Amino acid sequence: MVVRDAKPDEQTVTSLAAAAGTAPSMFNAQPWRFRYLRDAATFQLRAALDRTLPHTDPHGRALHLGCGAALFNLRVAAAHAGWEPVVTLLPDPYDPRLLATVRLAPADAPDQELARLHPTLTRRHSSRVPFRDELVPxxxxxxxxxxxxxxxxxxxxxxxxxxxxxxxxxxxxxxxxxxxxxxxxxxxxxxxxxxxxxxxxxxxxxxxxxxxxxxxxxxxxxxxxxxxxxxxxxxxxxxxxxxxxxxxxxxxxxxxxxxxxxxxxxxxxxxxxxxxxxxxxxxxxxxxxxxxxxxxxxxxxxxxxxxxxxxYGPPVPGSPRRPVGQILEID
Known part of the structure; x- marks a missing residue:
């Protein structure tokens, strides 16, 4: 039976943010910050303006792409942990730095397509090496x-x-x-x-x-x-x-x-x-x-x-990641 007023504990919240932080971003700038509101069981995804690229990405398109990838990873991790991520994009027109909110709702049946992708979060790495000349079917x-x-x-x-x-x-x-x-x-x-x-x-x-x-x-x-x-x-x-x-x-x-x-x-x-x-x-x-x-x-x-x-290419190492304490604030 699903407990409707259940909320994730702090360890779960921390693991979800860490999973979100494995997303790709231009120059690996990782331009995201998460704020978790305990009472609302909701993540806020915010743009980290001190990690912008004003010359390469003057309009912030790449920043939004990277943050969108982090948002998807958060959804994957939430589904894997048994929660339904309820997403609202750009919820406050007066606060453009607030890119999305994700409310964690108890789920009768978590999204299995999302949850199945969880093992790939730490295995996905951008590759800059030659690939084999083998066509993708x-x-x-x-x-x-x-x-x-x-x-x-x-x-x-x-x-x-x-x-x-x-x-x-x-x-x-x-x-x-x-x-x-x-x-x-x-x-x-x-x-x-x-x-x-x-x-x-x-x-x-x-x-x-x-x-x-x-x-x-x-x-x-x-x-x-x-x-x-x-x-x-x-x-x-x-x-x-x-x-x-x-x-x-x-x-x-x-x-x-x-x-x-x-x-x-x-x-x-x-x-x-x-x-x-x-x-x-x-x-x-x-x-x-x-x-x-x-x-x-x-x-x-x-x-x-x-x-x-x-x-099809060889395995490659991953890029460094910011500690979860640097990207997550819990209120």
Missing amino acids: EPVRARLRAAAEREGGQLHFPSIWHVRAILELVRDAEGRDRATPARAEERERWTRTPEEARTATDGVVEQVLGPYGGYHSIPVRDLAGRHSAFEQGDPTPFEEEPQLALLGTAEDRPADWLRAGQAMERVLLLCTEYGLSTGLTTQVLEWSELRWPVRDPESGMGQVQMVIRLG
């Missing part, structure tokens, strides 16, 4: 499309001709980033030195950078600023024809970004369950004149929110 692609649709998003697998066009746009975006000092400085601010990496709880550390790919068009951001083959030696070959998926929404407002973040994370976790490696590409979407051509006109997608590279 169409039945798997169909399930990934359905996963995005469950969260109000769209997932489209472009043709090889459009993939090649996207790769050229990625190369253009990389060149623009290198020519923009403010963006280069921002990237460097979030890239940890080997000495810093020993105690880092955020940012990009050396062990997750992946090999240098040279001047070839590959959908992997050059986080280390390694644009000279002379300085880095021979580049590492990546897959001949990268498999890309475009994740998007009909509109392009903060609520759509949060939905896209949840759709993205559901797709990424499902990929992990199927044994797929995944990586995220955003640099081409950060330039307005490049973002629109990324869209495949045959898909009917309104706005592309993320380019996902997927395939």
